[in-house]
Amino acid sequence: MNYTLSDLTKEKNSKRAFWKAAKKLLPILAPEKKNFFLALAAILINSGLTLLAPILVARTIDDYILTKQFGGVLVFSAIIVLMYLGAFLANYFQTRMMGGVGQRTLFRLRSVIFDKLQELPVAFFNQNKAGDLISRINNDTDKLNQFFSQSLVQLMGSLFVMAGAAVVLVVLNPRLGLAALAPAVFLLIFTRAISPWVKKRNTANLQAVGGMSAEVQESLDNFKVVAAFNRRDYFREHFHEANVTNFSAALHAGIANNVFTPVYTFFSNVAQLIVLSYGIYLIVEGDFTVGLLISFIAYVNNFYNPLRQIAGIYSTLQTALAGWDRISQILELQSNLLVVAPEENEKSLSHPSLLQFQDVSFRYGDGKDVLHHISFSLEKEKTYALVGPTGGGKTTTASLMARLYDASEGKVLLNGRDIRSFEAAERTQKIGFILQDPFVFSGTVRENILYGNPKYADSSSEQMKEVLEQAGLQKLLVRFENGLDTPVVTVGSGMSLGQKQLIAFIRAVLRAPELLILDEATANIDTVTESFLSEILEKLPKETTRVIIAHRLNTIKNADEIFFVDAGTVTRAGSFEHALDMLLTGYRGS
Numbered sequence: 001m002n003y004t005l006s007d008l009t010k011e012k013n014s015k016r017a018f019w020k021a022a023k024k025l026l027p028i029l030a031p032e033k034k035n036f037f038l039a040l041a042a043i044l045i046n047s048g049l050t051l052l053a054p055i056l057v058a059r060t061i062d063d064y065i066l067t068k069q070f071g072g073v074l075v076f077s078a079i080i081v082l083m084y085l086g087a088f089l090a091n092y093f094q095t096r097m098m099g100g101v102g103q104r105t106l107f108r109l110r111s112v113i114f115d116k117l118q119e120l121p122v123a124f125f126n127q128n129k130a131g132d133l134i135s136r137i138n139n140d141t142d143k144l145n146q147f148f149s150q151s152l153v154q155l156m157g158s159l160f161v162m163a164g165a166a167v168v169l170v171v172l173n174p175r176l177g178l179a180a181l182a183p184a185v186f187l188l189i190f191t192r193a194i195s196p197w198v199k200k201r202n203t204a205n206l207q208a209v210g211g212m213s214a215e216v217q218e219s220l221d222n223f224k225v226v227a228a229f230n231r232r233d234y235f236r237e238h239f240h241e242a243n244v245t246n247f248s249a250a251l252h253a254g255i256a257n258n259v260f261t262p263v264y265t266f267f268s269n270v271a272q273l274i275v276l277s278y279g280i281y282l283i284v285e286g287d288f289t290v291g292l293l294i295s296f297i298a299y300v301n302n303f304y305n306p307l308r309q310i311a312g313i314y315s316t317l318q319t320a321l322a323g324w325d326r327i328s329q330i331l332e333l334q335s336n337l338l339v340v341a342p343e344e345n346e347k348s349l350s351h352p353s354l355l356q357f358q359d360v361s362f363r364y365g366d367g368k369d370v371l372h373h374i375s376f377s378l379e380k381e382k383t384y385a386l387v388g389p390t391g392g393g394k395t396t397t398a399s400l401m402a403r404l405y406d407a408s409e410g411k412v413l414l415n416g417r418d419i420r421s422f423e424a425a426e427r428t429q430k431i432g433f434i435l436q437d438p439f440v441f442s443g444t445v446r447e448n449i450l451y452g453n454p455k456y457a458d459s460s461s462e463q464m465k466e467v468l469e470q471a472g473l474q475k476l477l478v479r480f481e482n483g484l485d486t487p488v489v490t491v492g493s494g495m496s497l498g499q500k501q502l503i504a505f506i507r508a509v510l511r512a513p514e515l516l517i518l519d520e521a522t523a524n525i526d527t528v529t530e531s532f533l534s535e536i537l538e539k540l541p542k543e544t545t546r547v548i549i550a551h552r553l554n555t556i557k558n559a560d561e562i563f564f565v566d567a568g569t570v571t572r573a574g575s576f577e578h579a580l581d582m583l584l585t586g587y588r589g590s
Contacts, residue, residue, distance in 0.1 A: 006327050010402050017238065028108045032101045039101070039153065042094035049087040053169060054298035056080055061291035078382060094153050102149020103542040109327070116330055120336045121497030122404045127365060131214030136330060139209055140323035142520050142532035145321035151313045158313070165302040172292060180275045184266040187307065190263060198315065200320040201256035208249035210326075215242040220327035246369030261308060268304035275300050284565055298369050337406055342421040353377040354515060355401060356543045362396060370396050371408070378515070383546040385556035387573070388565035394549045398517050399566060401547065402433045428452065432513035436520035438497070438504035446484040449506045456510065461485070472536045479529070498526065505533060509540065515541070517547045
């Protein structure tokens with residue numbers, strides 16, 4: 001299955017995918033329903049007070065200022081001041097309310113995305129750069145937060161004021177009102193015509209930000225190699241290319257986002273000129289008053305000023321929509337590692353083999369087959385070795401055993417059952433996998449070795465030491481300065497790769513799995529420690545089946561059976577000498 005996010009955009013109907021993913025946003029927003037209604041009420045109060053003020057100004061001018069009744073002027077002035085104060089308080093309340101809505105929505109959205117990423121298979125992470133995924137979680141979600149916490153309030157308030165102003169303009173004087181609203185028709189046509197281009201530019205900008213983030217992350221992860229080969233120029237050149245691409249995309253997005261404001265401002269001025277000219281004409285004809293003309297101009301401003309604000313908000317909306325497009329691509333993905341129901345014959349099947357490959361083929365994404373119709377079985381209580389030249393398919397075979405991937409064709413059976421019929425927790429309890437590149441996280445050695453092992457989660461340090469001693473793992477703890485309490489920091493900790501490998505080894509052995517896969521697990525460990533590990537492996541429960549992938553031949557001497565893996569095929573090698581012969585021939589052939 002292809003999990004490349006950039007390809008997904010081309011393959012799917014973007015609008016249909018967008019609205020389908022938009023439904024996923026509703027449960028995230030559901031807890032904020034009450035806050036939305038409170039903010040909406042505040043917006044209505046603010047909008048109503050804003051729309052009422054010009055009418056009072058018109059009456060003050062016509063009834064009191066022109067007739068020199070200054071008492072009435074003072075009374076109406078006080079009323080207008082109180083209205084503006086009420087509008088200010090309502091605006092403050094709605095802004096504060098929606099700020100909280102935006103932050104809480106951001107928190108939940110990032111949690112949903114991260115949970116979705118946890119559901120996706122290893123293939124997804126192989127096909128997408130980590131830097132781009134980080135950008136989607138951090139940058140793209142923040143664009144949505146900015147819209148909800150800042151722009152949405154302004155957008156809703158502006159729409160209410162605009163709608164109310166348009167109604168009042170037409171009611172006060174239909175002819176003058178329609179003339180004042182005529183330029184808005186041209187703005188509507190302009191906005192609809194240019195919106196796809198604006199969204200396209202914002203999407204390109206977000207993709208460029210993700211690309212630069214991926215480039216920086218990849219370069220920093222491999223900086224040791226860059227420094228060792230003195231190729232900082234390579235680092236600089238690639239970063240420069242990504243930076244130039246990002247600059248160009250950001251520049252075009254900025255131009256696109258700012259194109260609305262001057263156009264909206266121009267048509268707003270045209271509308272005011274129309275009202276002023278036509279209004280003076282109506283006053284001369286005796287069909288209008290000075291107060292009404294002033295209030296009319298105020299309502300025109302109340303219509304076009306929000307429209308200008310919407311022009312700025314619209315660019316934020318387009319950026320948020322572009323960010324949501326990229327987020328929804330992740331939310332729309334489904335893992336292909338689904339649990340299937342076991343077949344009837346598998347439910348009652350008692351098979352002596354722990355693991356079976358039945359005519360299995362495998363390919364990464366839409367590429368060529370890496371494994372071609374392989375069949376073999378692993379019996380319980382035995383040790384197996386996979387040998388072969390680099391790129392022959394050893395790690396891929398081991399990954400299929402642990403169900404990091406599913407077979408493209410054929411079937412993998414665990415204890416006589418389709419491996420896909422096991423729940424993830426049950427499967428990972430039965431299968432342990434020690435990778436060549438070990439995983440550790442910030443914390444202590446104790447926290448790392450108990451990762452994913454609830455059995456000892458509540459054990460004290462003394463109890464853990466006893467458990468480790470019984471398993472023969474106590475010798476390995478002397479490699480850590482403070483034993484179980486040795487701090488582990490993923491970056492700059494001074495902890496060697498070999499020590500990290502020991503943590504991964506202890507973690508896997510403590511789970512006592514039925515199948516333990518060691519993929520070059522001793523590659524970064526000295527020979528003395530390696531001999532300790534061999535002793536520990538011998539002390540594993542006798543029912544534990546071991547699969548060892550190693551280039552050091554001494555680690556596979558005592559294997560019960562050796563498989564030679566090359567060019568996507570798996571062949572029983574027979575004796576150790578025969579396996580060595582095949583290995584040497586394979587390397588000469590490659």
